[in-house]
Amino acid sequence: MAATFADPAEAREQEEGLxxxxxxxAHGLVTAVVTDxxxxxPLMVAHMNAxxxxxxxxxxxxxxxxxxxQTLWKKGETSGALQSVRGIRVDCDQDAIWLSVTSAKPEDxxxxxxxxxxxxxxxFESRTLVHSSS
Amino acid sequence: MAATFADPAEAREQEEGLxxxxxxxAHGLVTAVVTDxxxxxPLMVAHMNAxxxxxxxxxxxxxxxxxxxQTLWKKGETSGALQSVRGIRVDCDQDAIWLSVTSAKPEDxxxxxxxxxxxxxxxFESRTLVHSSS
Known part of the structure; x- marks a missing residue:
């Protein structure tokens, strides 16, 4: 499919424009933060090309x-944990995207x-990791 | 200061180890997602080197x-919006960090x-951005 977006602009337009x-x-990617x-x-961090x-x-x-x-990846296509996008936000300089999603199979x-x-x-005390789902 | 961490390991240790x-x-960075x-x-996305x-x-x-x-940056050093770190989490393959913070000056x-x-x-309808703080 066509995947064209407007080019980035100077800082003020990038930050205040609509x-x-x-x-x-340089790799053609933006960072995507995904929340429930x-x-x-926060559920995951991934990357998106155009x-x-x-x-x-x-x-x-x-x-x-x-x-x-190195391939396009429909989240959940194999596991069933498809993510319905409920909202998309973009950060100030538009190099990070925040997706709010509902998962079809949250446990995966x-x-x-x-x-x-x-x-x-x-x-912080032991300087190790601790498993915790909460 | 010394900034040494254990090297990444094979997938199982990376994902399940403590x-x-x-x-x-390749640039020596991990992605940091910062939440209130x-x-x-979500407040911001930034990057951290060791x-x-x-x-x-x-x-x-x-x-x-x-x-x-290309410099170390103490968040808020200029603006006063220092971020006290209340929690740090790491994702499955340990290339993204989630910081939960309290800002000394949230408005900045x-x-x-x-x-x-x-x-x-x-x-989604207009395919444009809309200002919204909520």
Whole structure:
């Protein structure tokens, strides 16, 4: 599909304008932060190229670019954990996207079979990680 | 300061282990997602090199790596919007960090003088951005 967006502009237009001008990096990617629409909890961080972003907008289902596999990736296509996009926000310089989603299979949001990829917290005392879903 | 972390390991250890093994990219950076400790709201996305991450852990104040200025950046050092780190989580493959913070000056979290960098949402109908703080 056609995946064209307006080019990034000078800082003021990029920050205050109402034209969507995603600033793709040297690899053609923006960072996507994904949160659960109901709880607001961060679920994962992924990357989108123009095609992934355009396909997400067209279909309403989150698509990402897999950097490891170098391919467009419809989230949940294999696991069933499809993500319906409930809202999209963009940050000040438009190089990060925030997706608020509802997952069709929350327990498989992470490929490790968890509701979020952020299932470990850093313990400041021991300087190790601690498993925690809360 | 010394900024040493364990090296990334094979997938299972990286995903299930309790050793903190941040996976810095080719530029020596991990992605940091920053949320408000009280509301859970995403505030910003930034990047950390090993020094920024180690300094954040040592001091309890969020430090990032400025890609544009190529320098360590103590968030709020100029604006006063210092971020006290209330929690750190890491994602499955340890290339993204989630910081939960309390800002000393929330209204200057974004350099555009807003409480979050995500102050515009994408309107699916018009395909433009809409200013919105909620």
């Amino acid at each position: 034209v969507f001008r995603p600033r793709f990096d 629409h109901e709880t607001g909890r 095609e992934a972003l355009a396909t997400t907008i067209e279909t309403g289902f989150a698509h990402y670019w897999s950097r490891s596999r 949001t992470c490929h490790t079979s968890r509701i979020t990829c952020f299932y470990r917290k850093f313990d | 050793v903190f093994r941040p996976r810095f990219d 400790h009280e509301t859970g709201r 020094e920024a991450l180690a300094t954040t852990i040592e001091t309890g104040f969020a430090h990032y790596w400025s890609r544009s200025r 979290t974004c350099h555009t003088s807003r409480i979050t960098c995500f102050y515009r949402k994408f309107d």
